[in-house]
Amino acid sequence: MANQTAVNFLKLPAVTTLDFSNHRYGSIPIRSLARALQHNSTITTLDLENNEIGDVGARSLGHALLYNTTITALNLSHNRIGDVGAQSLRRALLNNTTITTLDLHYNEIGDDGAQSLSHALRYNSTLTTLNLWNNGIAEVGAQSLGDALPHNSALTTLNLWNNRIGDAGAQSLGDGLQHNSTLTTLNVQCNQIRNVGAQSLGNALQQNTTLTTLNLSFNEIGAVGAQSLGDALQYNSTLTTLNLSHNGIGDVGAQSLGVVLQHNSTLTTLNLSFNKIGDVGAQFLANALQYNSTLTVLNLWDNYIGNDGTKSFGDALQQNKTLTILTVSGNRIGDDAMNIIVKLLERNSGAGLEIGPLPSGSPWPTSSLQYCKPTRPNDA
Secondary structure: OHHHHHHHHHOOOOOOEEEOOOOOOOHHHHHHHHHHHOOOOOOOEEEOOOOOOHHHHHHHHHHHOOOOOOOOEEEOOOOOOOHHHHHHHHHHHHHOOOOOEEEOOOOOOHHHHHHHHHHHHOOOOOOOEEEOOOOOOOHHHHHHHHHHHHHOOOOOEEEOOOOOOHHHHHHHHHHHHOOOOOOOEEEOOOOOOEHHHHHHHHHHHHHOOOOOEEEOOOOEOHHHHHHHHHHHHOOOOOOOEEEOOOOOOHHHHHHHHHHHHOOOOOOOEEEOOOOOOOHHHHHHHHHHHOOOOOOOEEEOOOOOOOHHHHHHHHHHHOOOOOOOEEEOOOOOOOHHHHHHHHHHHHHOOOOEEEOOOOOOOOOOOOOHHHHHOOOOOOOO
16 A cells, blocks of 8 residues: 555656655565656655665665656655665765755664765765764764765755764864865764864864854863864854854853954854853953954853853943844843843844743753764654
8 A cells, every 4th residue: 555655646747745754664665666756757855754764765765866857855864774775875876966955864874874975975966965963973984974075066064963973073074174165054963072173173164165054062172172163263254153052161162252253253143052151251252242243143041150241241232233132041140130131132123032041841951961862763
């Protein structure tokens, strides 16, 4: 029944999107679907998330993509695809010229699978988005991806959230970024990156002219890593969004970033939530706001900021007219100090402020272990 249902949909001339997610079809029905896709000329988006297709199903789909010329977005997440399945997809990417988005998150491709896909990236000129989060990729796989970046001229978004590339993997990606001219978004959240890896990415930012978004949250870069990134921002003129949440940068790290924010003219969003920043660090950041004219969003959720730090922001906002969102939930701020901030932010167009404790049932965890723990599809 599943075989015939999928194939029947492909015969409908007006259908351009097929969503078969969460059906757990397995590899056998996918074979029938793959054979039909070889001759289909209408489907552009195919979602097969959570179908347990495994390497066998990935091989069938990879073969279909050698002939299909219409599919542009393919979601194969949550499918227990390993390195063998990744090899089949590598062959497809080496020949296919229409796929622009490939989602492989929550699979089991590992370093070997990452190496196969990296080989394809050296030659593929159409894939713009590759999602590889939670795939057990370590430093070897990250090295392959980093080595591919200088040769790739199409990829704009690379998501490696919740792998374990570490400092060595971050260094490889950083080396690749120095010679890449297309990637705009890099997510390395939850990857056991410390200050050495942050320094490598910082070195890359000094040379790279295309990356606009960098997510380093839930790592362990500390104050030293924050300083390296701050030094990079003195030279970088393209990065607009930087997420350093959950990195333990403290007051010293906040000081390094505050100093550079006085002169940086491109960063618009900075997330420093859950970083043990106290009044001293807040004062450095607030001082930067008196000179900065581009930052619009500053997230300081759940730090150690009290009334003194809040007063510093109040003084800064007397001068600053561009900050529109200041998130200070979960800090130690009294009502009087908060009211001053609220009034000043309301003056700035579209201003917003989040105050008070973390809401009940908040999706934001309090530790990197909780947020970065690998899980399997539909685990309880």
